[in-house]
Amino acid sequence: MxxxxxxxxxxxxxxxxxxxxxxxxxxxxxxxxxxxxxxxxxxxxxxxxxxxxxxNLFQSGLAALERLFPGIEDELVAHGIRRVRMPDDVLLLTPGGWMRRFEGRHVMLTGxxxxxxxxxxxxxxxxxxxxxxxxxxxxxxxxxxxxxxxxxxxxxxxxxxxxxxxxxxxxxxxxxxxxxxxxxxxxxxxxxxxxxxxxxIDSRTVYATCVFKRPDTHDADWESVLIQATTDAPQAGILIPLEGDRWLVSLALVGADRAPAGVKEFREVAERMRSPIIAEALEKAEPLTPVSAYGVTxxxxxxxxxxxxxxxxxxxxxxxxxxxxxxxxxxxxxxxxxxxxxxxxxxxxxxxxxxxxxxxxxxxxxxxxxxxxxVGSDLRWLPAVRLPLRGRILQWYMQRLVEVAAHHRRTALALLDALHMTGADTALFHPAVVLAVLRGARGGDVFPTPKPVRRPGKPGDQPGDQARRTT
Ligand SMILES: Cc1cc2nc3c(=O)[nH]c(=O)nc-3n(C[C@H](O)[C@H](O)[C@H](O)COP(=O)(O)OP(=O)(O)OC[C@H]3O[C@@H](n4cnc5c(N)ncnc54)[C@H](O)[C@@H]3O)c2cc1C
Missing domain, CATH: 3.50.50.60 (FAD/NAD(P)-binding domain)
Structure with missing residues (x-):
């Protein structure tokens, strides 16, 4: 010692x-x-x-912080930081569709x-x-x-x-x-x-962020929304709760040369994303800050x-x-x-x-x-980078795994373990996960019925609806 x-x-x-x-x-x-x-x-x-x-603070980071500063999670929550369960409390649009929400084992802190x-x-x-x-x-x-x-x-x-x-x-x-x-x-x-x-490895992603007051009328069973980018729609967006009844929305625009110039353009970009759900949630939300940008990503x-x-x-x-x-x-x-x-x-x-x-x-x-x-995920934005065969197979596997995770519980848990750094490195290659990935999005769906989602927006495009259509 x-x-x-x-x-x-x-x-x-x-x-x-x-x-x-x-x-x-x-x-x-x-x-x-x-x-x-x-x-x-x-x-x-x-x-x-x-x-x-x-x-967001993912689970392994939270556990480490708690180990260094015992009791800090409760202290942060007492100050208004939120515990958001994944995927229970999150509307998560993956490249494979909306991830089914189920009682999982991952928590992130947002604030x-x-x-x-x-x-x-x-x-x-x-x-x-x-x-x-x-x-x-x-x-x-x-x-x-x-x-x-x-x-x-x-x-x-x-x-x-x-x-x-x-x-x-x-x-x-x-x-x-x-x-x-x-x-x-x-x-x-x-x-x-x-x-x-x-x-x-630079995907040339520009971040743009604006903080809003959460509308008093907002009534939904989700805490956070996360829209992942695809090569066809290279804009990601995240809405998280902040202390003080606020929402923070960050847009990550791959390959963009600049961030939206103001709140109006910010809302327009959110509207054009793979799902307009963030823009719709923001319709009645009052902006509290100007749009800030960050480009070293x-x-x-x-x-x-x-x-x-x-x-x-x-x-x-x-x-x-x-x-x-x-x-x-x-x-x-x-x-x-x-x-x-x-x-x-x-x-x-x-x-x-x-x-x-x-x-x-x-x-x-x-x-x-x-x-x-x-890096494995960002390489899809850089087709000029020629990977060795093993790398190309791995890349294919991971892209497919992310798609399958939207509909397959075990694969979703393995992916969340990787993201939260809570599982063994090999969890993504567990035989049940490999089988699900090879079978594709159709097979092995073991989800319970998704919880109803109440949110502002047009009927017919509820995340639950889309998840049902794709399985
Ligand atoms: C847009 C964006 C969003 C992110 N979102 C997340 C997220 O959701 N979850 C997550 O886990 N991570 C996220 N990150 C990453 C996270 O912010 C960084 O990993 C983290 O800030 C690293 O902390 P650090 O202490 O190493 O460095 P920094 O936070 O950069 O701190 C460095 C410190 O050193 C000081 N310093 C520098 N030079 C000197 C000097 N010469 N003398 C004295 N002091 C000096 C600076 O003033 C500063 O206080 C995000 C990063 C970005 C850019």
Whole structure:
């Protein structure tokens, strides 16, 4: 077991906060350095510009968060975050049609990302065992004889319009959680290490988001709507409940060169999707925000885990090592699970160096299934990418599996397990699932009668109707 010394966490996003919590159990002194000044409540801030878009926390991420911060699920729910059962509470239009709703075993939390971060941050602040230095930027990391020994930081001045003189902060362990714009690869190159191999799969998806007041008259038995894109209709959309009787709607527009310019165009795009159900739900909903856009949505994996030679005492967590197309909602779960793995490595390894090496490999193992799912799905937008035969068969299999999942309970559960990262990697290839996929959408339907769905909209195009027609 590792104990004592000082750990410094770079970045106070969700990955940095979770890592700080894991470190507090083992180090005498934990310092979290964040460039932004943290707001005094659940508010948007510059350093996490994407926080205003739909953020769902899937089950394995929720379990990891609960392990790090016991009781946090109830605390989040007390603040207005919603537990949404999948597929029970979700209208989910897959490429194979509306997924039948049944009593499943998966739950996602929905609510604003700002609220999630604030509740987690408050736990760290009130835990009293980590020093938070916000308004403090990391400008470099020091390495001596192959070992990271500290960081260089500078404080924001009182007016917030400039920086003070750089200062050194010694560390026994440095955790890079600076997110997508991490400079770790550049540091390695400067120190004479190999540069990690980097793979980028970019579906060129533009996100557009608007928050609405949920109409008082809204009466339906669903909590959330998710419309997946197809190659014929490359627009996905999600409606999730937010704390404060609000709905957040994000549209993910594959291959678009820009987001809708305003709420009117946002509604028009929603109307033209594979189903107009989101647009119809929004008809009487008052917009509370302008439309915001976000375009950095590629999958990018920097293979730090595969480098043979790596400076000792440096760890990367969260988006700094790799990130995923947000359409699959997995980044926060990966970050929380990596922090749990950090806790375990520090508890089990005989030395700090051994813990760091173990964590680097484990972080790659945690990221890989999420990467495969996201990239495997995104490759359909990139026909120019020529896959080897095995890859083409796998791609065919996964596309067909998603279609079959709409109508076949066991396949749906396997798919949800993969999405929530709750099952074994092999669950997608269980003989019953393989059989259902090979038989196609017709065979082996074991669903109970779908629950009635009340919603605004035209008669005859209820999700339940369509599901009945296709089976
Ligand atoms: C549009 C969109 C929607 C998403 N939806 C989901 C979802 O539904 N579910 C899900 O699980 N994931 C989702 N994600 C992914 C998720 O947001 C990320 O995986 C997550 O934010 C990663 O957290 P992080 O802490 O690694 O990085 P970040 O959140 O980017 O935090 C990095 C932090 O480091 C700080 N920092 C940077 N440089 C410095 C420096 N030099 N010195 C000091 N501080 C620094 C920044 O200010 C920031 O606070 C989505 C992502 C996007 C883009």
């Amino acid at each position: 590792v104990a004592g010394g000082r750990a410094v966490v770079l970045g106070g996003g969700i990955a940095g906060l979770c890592a700080a919590q894991a470190l507090m159990r083992r180090f005498d002194d934990v310092v979290l350095v964040e460039r932004d000044r943290f707001p005094d409540g659940p508010k948007w801030r510059r350093g996490v510009p994407h926080s205003g878009h739909a953020h 604003s990302r700002e609220l999630l971060d604030w509740v987690v941050r408050t736990r760290i602040e009130t835990g009293g065992r980590a020093r938070i230095r916000d308004g403090c930027e990391v400008t470099g990391v020091r390495v001596d004889a192959g070992e990271v020994t500290g960081v260089e930081v500078r404080e924001r001045n009182a007016n917030g319009d400039g920086w003070g003189e750089p200062a050194q902060l010694a560390a026994d362990l440095v955790v890079d959680a600076t997110g997508r714009h991490s400079r770790a690869a550049e540091w390695l190159r400067r120190w004479g290490y190999g540069v990690p191999q980097e793979t980028v 590629e999958n990018r994996w920097r293979r730090f885990d595969a480098l043979d030679d790596f400076p000792r005492r440096l760890v990367l967590v969260g988006d700094s090592a790799g990130y995923l197309n947000p359409s699959y909602s997995q980044g926060v779960s990966v970050a929380a699970r990596t922090a749990v793995a950090l806790d375990r490595a520090l508890a089990e390894a005989p030395t700090l160096d051994a813990a760091v090496t173990a964590l680097r490999e484990e972080a790659g193992r945690i990221f890989q299934p999420a990467w495969k799912l996201s």
